Each structure stands twice: as structure tokens, then as C-alpha cells.
Amino acid sequence: xxxxxxxxxxxxxxxxxxxxxxxxxxxxxxxxxxxxxxxxxxxxxxxxxxxxxxxxxxxxxxxxxxxxxxxxxxxxxxxxxxxxxxxxxxxxxxxxxxxxxxxxxxxxxxxxxxxxxxxxxxxxxxxxxxxxxxxxxxxxxxxxxxxxxxxxxxxxxxxxxxxxxxxxxxxxxxxxxxxxxxxxxxxxxxxxxxxxxxxxxxxxxxxxxxxxxxxxxxxxxxxxxxxxxxxxxxxxxxxxxxxxxx
Amino acid sequence: xxxxxxxxxxxxxxxxxxxxxxxxxxxxxxxxxxxxxxxxxxxxxxxxxxxxxxxxxxxxxxxxxxxxxxxxxxxxxxxxxxxxxxxxxxxxxxxxxxxxxxxxxxxxxxxxxxxxxxxxxxxxxxxxxxxxxxxxxxxxxxxxxxxxxxxxxxxxxxxxxxxxxxxxxxxxxxxxxxxxxxxxxxxxxxxxxxxxxxxxxxxxxxxxxxxxxxxxxxxxxxxxxxxxxxxx
Numbered sequence: 001x002x003x004x005x006x007x008x009x010x011x012x013x014x015x016x017x018x019x020x021x022x023x024x025x026x027x028x029x030x031x032x033x034x035x036x037x038x039x040x041x042x043x044x045x046x047x048x049x050x051x052x053x054x055x056x057x058x059x060x061x062x063x064x065x066x067x068x069x070x071x072x073x074x075x076x077x078x079x080x081x082x083x084x085x086x087x088x089x090x091x092x093x094x095x096x097x098x099x100x101x102x103x104x105x106x107x108x109x110x111x112x113x114x115x116x117x118x119x120x121x122x123x124x125x126x127x128x129x130x131x132x133x134x135x136x137x138x139x140x141x142x143x144x145x146x147x148x149x150x151x152x153x154x155x156x157x158x159x160x161x162x163x164x165x166x167x168x169x170x171x172x173x174x175x176x177x178x179x180x181x182x183x184x185x186x187x188x189x190x191x192x193x194x195x196x197x198x199x200x201x202x203x204x205x206x207x208x209x210x211x212x213x214x215x216x217x218x219x220x221x222x223x224x225x226x227x228x229x230x231x232x233x234x235x236x237x238x239x240x241x242x243x244x245x246x
Numbered sequence: 247x248x249x250x251x252x253x254x255x256x257x258x259x260x261x262x263x264x265x266x267x268x269x270x271x272x273x274x275x276x277x278x279x280x281x282x283x284x285x286x287x288x289x290x291x292x293x294x295x296x297x298x299x300x301x302x303x304x305x306x307x308x309x310x311x312x313x314x315x316x317x318x319x320x321x322x323x324x325x326x327x328x329x330x331x332x333x334x335x336x337x338x339x340x341x342x343x344x345x346x347x348x349x350x351x352x353x354x355x356x357x358x359x360x361x362x363x364x365x366x367x368x369x370x371x372x373x374x375x376x377x378x379x380x381x382x383x384x385x386x387x388x389x390x391x392x393x394x395x396x397x398x399x400x401x402x403x404x405x406x407x408x409x410x411x412x413x414x415x416x417x418x419x420x421x422x423x424x425x426x427x428x429x430x431x432x433x434x435x436x437x438x439x440x441x442x443x444x445x446x447x448x449x450x451x452x453x454x455x456x457x458x459x460x461x462x463x464x465x466x467x468x469x470x471x472x473x474x475x476x477x478x
Contacts, residue, residue, distance in 0.1 A: 082470075137424040144420055148411050157474045158407050162421060165403055165467050169425050172456070176428035180435065 011228045012237050014088045018221045025218035032211030040204035047201075053117040056110050058205060062212035064107040064128075067135060068170070070100030070216065074142070075167035078160030088224065090156045091231065093163065094146065095223035099216065101139035108132050127181035131174045138166045152231075259344040260352045267356040270329075277325055278360045282368055285318040289372045300377035307376035308437035311386060312393075312430055314372075315365045319394050320419055320426075322361045323401040326353065327409040327472070336409075340476055347465035350472065354402045354464075362394025382440040385450075392453040393433040399457075399464040400425050406471035429456055 040058035047054035077093035080086055111129055112122045123129070142159050149155030232238045271278060292310050293303060303310075330336040339349050369390050370383040378386070404422035408414030436449035 134424045134427055137420070141421045141424065144417055145407060148408070148414070148417055154410070154474055154477065158471065161403075161467060161470050161474065162407060165425070168463065169428075172428050172459075173424070176431045176452075180431040 009084075009086050009088075011088050011091070011232055012235075015225055015228050018225055022218060022221045022225075025214050025221065029211055029214035029218050032207050032214055036204050036208035036211050040208060044201050044204050045198070050118055053114065054201075056114040057201075058208045060107060060110040060114060061205060062209045063103045063110065064132065065209055066212050066216055067100060067104040067107050067132065069213075070096050070103060071135065071139070071163070071170065072167055074100060075160075075163040078163040082157065082160050082164075087231075088228070090160070091227040092220060092224045093160065094156070095227055096220055097139060097143045097146070097159075099219060099223075101136060101143065103216075104132060104136040104139055108136065125181070127178045130181070131177045134173055134177070135170065138170070142166065256344050256348055259342060260348050263339070263349045263352040264356060267353050268359070271356060271360050277322070278364070281318040281322045281361055282364055284321055285314055285365055285368060286372060288314040288317065289376065293376070304377040304379055307373060307378040308382070308386070308441065309434045310376060311369050311373060311378070312390070312434040312437070315369060315390055315394065316397060316426055316430060318365055319361055319397045320401060320422060322357070323398075323405045323422070324408075324415050324418055326357050326402055326405040327475075331409045331475070336472065337476055340473065346469035346472060350402065350406070350468045351461075351465045354398050354468070357402070358395050358398040362398055363391060365394060366390035378437075379441045381443075382437050385440040385446055386437050389433045389436040389450065389453060392450065392457055393429045396429050396453070396457045396460045397426060399460040399468075400429075403464055403467045403471055406468045406475060408475075409472070410475035429453070432456070 036058065041055055044055070046052050074093045074096045077089040077096065080089040081093065108129065111132070115121055115124060142162050145162055146155045146159040149158060229238055229241075289310065292306075292314075296302065296306075327336060330339070340346060342349060366387045369386050370378075373383055373386055401418075401422050404418045404425075407421065408418045411417065432449050432452045436446050436453065439446045439449055
């Protein structure tokens with residue numbers, strides 16, 4: 001256990017192991033996204049109420065899943081960084097934040113586009129839309145706080161604390177927004193037929209979700225590797241690496 | 247351990263911090279009064295900007311009062327640790343043998359006593375000006391008193407994170423406002439429920455629960471954040 005944690009401490013070890021893992025995740029992501037997209041857009045049956053517009057679900061739901069998962073993984077990375085002082089964890093948290101914010105934006109944007117045919121409006125203070133919007137603000141706060149410090153180490157630790165505070169608050173925010181929404185619920189609209197999704201619609205969605213996750217892991221590995229190179233520029237192993245490439 | 251053993255235990259240190267902060271703030275009356283004036287001013291803007299119609303105002307008054315009080319509390323946060331950071335007494339707090347979490351809790355308590363509580367007491371007067379329906383005044387003050395305590399605790403985390411930064415003011419609100427939303431929902435909800443004649447027990451209970459969670463967890467986050475800001 002301790003040997004493993006000590007290995008994790010070394011960015012060099014992470015750099016070499018991620019080089020081996022990365023192609024597999026890229027391949028899996030490409031395959032799953034391709035299959036899921038073609039199946040979802042071309043072969044899945046149209047919704048009996050929403051017609052073809054429901055196909056936005058194949059982007060919307062995976063993005064919304066990732067938006068929440070990335071915040072949790074960012075907070076876990078922050079915890080690992082604060083407790084064991086593993087720098088790689090902080091590098092991963094650094095590169096995850098913009099990715100998570102982007103996914104939150106994609107979920108919000110696809111939700112808005114989806115809102116036009118279903119609700120007849122771009123924006124609605126729906127419980128889920130609202131908590132997603134708050135999540136976006138939480139992401140932007142973490143990114144802004146990290147950038148505000150002159151010393152990188154302070155910025156990293158501050159962002160870690162904020163991510164952990166945020167992750168405790170996310171369920172509280174989510175449930176209070178749900179409650180708020182049920183109190184203020186507008187009278188005339190219901191989303192029906194969403195709960196019992198037929199298998200032909202559900203299977204491509206699952207594939208898309210898995211594809212998004214593989215894409216996220218692959219991209220995080222890749223960006224963490226470049227972050228390692230950026231921060232360890234002066235280390236001998238990085239310079240040797242550069243010599244090899246030359 | 248140390249050459250001069252600290253006289254007295256945790257309670258002595260906490261009450262000393264509390265008294266010191268209270269004295270300091272009471273001597274800078276402007277800092278105590280400014281959020282209250284800000285609160286009154288913002289409330290004045292709404293009838294001018296929206297409509298002086300009492301019926302319309304009464305409908306939106308609970309939310310307006312809560313949002314304005316929340317912003318006033320937010321405005322006062324930046325000074326929570328600022329002067330202690332500037333004159334070095336924050337470092338002395340960090341060096342104290344007593345846990346920093348408990349000492350920062352004393353500082354937050356003073357902040358609430360001189361910001362949150364006065365805001366809560368003042369809100370009913372502004373409520374009259376917004377034609378807030380009768381029967382909700384007590385709940386307004388109660389929900390604000392309970393809610394601003396959570397706001398002070400959560401906000402202190404943000405204040406501690408940004409105290410080392412030269413221009414942390416806007417960043418502070420960016421960090422803290424999303425975390426304020428649950429308190430706002432149940433605080434304004436309590437007043438709304440009181441107007442409608444619904445039961446308010448659930449809202450007040452949840453505000454209390456939010457305060458309990460904040461009381462339990464926020465001091466640790468504040469202490470960790472202060473350590474980061476001092477070392478950075």
C-alpha cells in the first residue's frame with residue numbers, strides 16, 4: 001500500500017504509466033462515441049411525443065453526468081493532494097476544472113436547445129437547470145481562485161479546500177433547489193414518458209455515457225501529462241526526455 | 247512545551263478573542279453601520295426601479311429583503327480577517343496553542359453579532375416600507391437571524407481564502423454566493439410561507455439544520471484556509 005502511494009508521489013512514474021494507459025482510453029472513447037452516436041442519431045426510434053428532438057439526450061445526459069462526476073473527482077484529487085501531498089493529484093485537479101466547466105456548459109447549452117422544441121423557451125428556472133447553473137458558478141470560482149494566487153502551491157491548496165467545500169454543498173444545493181422548485185412549480189407542463197425508456201433508446205445512451213467517461217479519462221491523462229512536463233521542466237528526467245526527442 | 251505556558255484553556259482563549267474582536271469592531275462604528283445603510287439603500291432602489299405599487303411590492307418583498315440582507319452581509323465579509331491580516335495579529339492566532347478552528351469561530355460569532363443580527367432586527371422596518379403583509383415580520387427577523395449565522399460561517403471560508411490577495415473582493419463574492427443559495431431558498435421561503443399562512447416549522451428547522459452543519463464543518467475549513475493564506 002505504502003509502496004504504491006510512494007510510487008504515485010513520483011510524477012515520472014505517473015508519466016510513464018499514463019503513456020501506456022492513454023491509447024486504450026482514446027481507442028475505447030472513439031469506438032464507444034462512434035457506435036453511440038450512430039446508433040442514437042440514426043437507429044434509435046423517435047420519441048412518440050418529442051419526435052427527433054429527444055436525440056439531444058445522447059449529448060445532454062452524458063455531459064450532465066460528467067459535469068457532476070468531474071467535480072467529485074476534482075474534490076477527491078484535492079483531498080489526496082492535501083493529505084498525502086501527492087503533486088500529481090493536484091495537477092490532475094488543475095486540468096479537470098476547465099473540462100468540468102466545459103461539460104457543465106455543454107449540459108446547460110444542450111438543455112437550452114432542447115427546451116425550445118419541448119417547452120417553447122430557451123431557459124426555464126427548472127430545478128435541474130438551476131442547480132447546473134450553480135454548479136457552473138462553483139467551477140468558475142475554483143478556476144478563478146486557483147489563478148488568483150501568485151504562488152502556485154497556495155493556489156493549489158486554496159482550490160483544493162474550495163473544491164471540498166463545494167462537494168459537501170452540492171447535494172445540499174441540489175436538494176434545496178428541488179424543494180424551491182416544487183414550491184414555485186409552474187402549473188402547465190409535465191415531462192412524461194421519460195421514466196420508462198425503452199431498451200432501444202436506453203442502450204445507446206449507456207454507450208454514450210461510457211464513451212464520455214472514457215473520453216474524460218483519456219483527456220485528463222493527456223492534459224495531466226503536459227501539466228507534469230510544464231511543472232517539472234527543470235527536473236533531470238524531463239530534460240533527458242527532451243534530449244531523446246531531439 | 248512552550249516557555250510561557252498559556253494561562254487557561256480553550257474557553258479563556260475563545261472568550262478573549264471574542265472580547266477583543268467585539269471591542270475592536272465597536273470602536274469602528276462605521277464598519278458596523280455601513281452594511282445596515284447599504285441594506286436600507288438597496289431596498290430603496292427596488293420601489294424606484296420596479297414600481298411603487300404596494301401590492302406588487304408586497305408580493306416580492308420577502309425575496310427582496312432576503313437578497314438585500316444577503317448582499318449586505320456579503321459586503322462586510324471582506325473586512326472579517328483583513329485588518330488582522332494586515333497588522334499581523336492573524337499570525338499570532340495561528341501560533342496560539344489553542345485550535346485555530348475554535349478561535350476563528352469566536353471571530354465569526356462577533357461578525358454575526360454585529361452584522362447578521364442588526365440586519366435581522368432592521369429588516370422588519372424595511373418590510374413596512376415594502377408593504378410586507380402583516381404576520382410575517384417576526385418570521386422575517388427570525389429567519390434572517392438564523393440564516394445570517396450560516397452566511398457568516400460559510401462566508402468566512404471565502405474571506406479566509408481571499409484574505410491574502412490584494413484585490414479579493416469580487417473573487418470573494420464569486421466563491422461565496424453559490425454556497426449561499428440554500429440559505430436564501432429556505433430563508434425567503436419561510437417568510438413566503440408565513441405570508442401564505444402555511445406552516446413555517448419546516449423552513450425554520452432546515453435553516454437550523456444548515457446552521458448546525460455550518461457550525462460543525464465551517465470552522466475547520468476556515469482554519470485550513472487561513473493557514474493557506476498566511477503561508478502563501
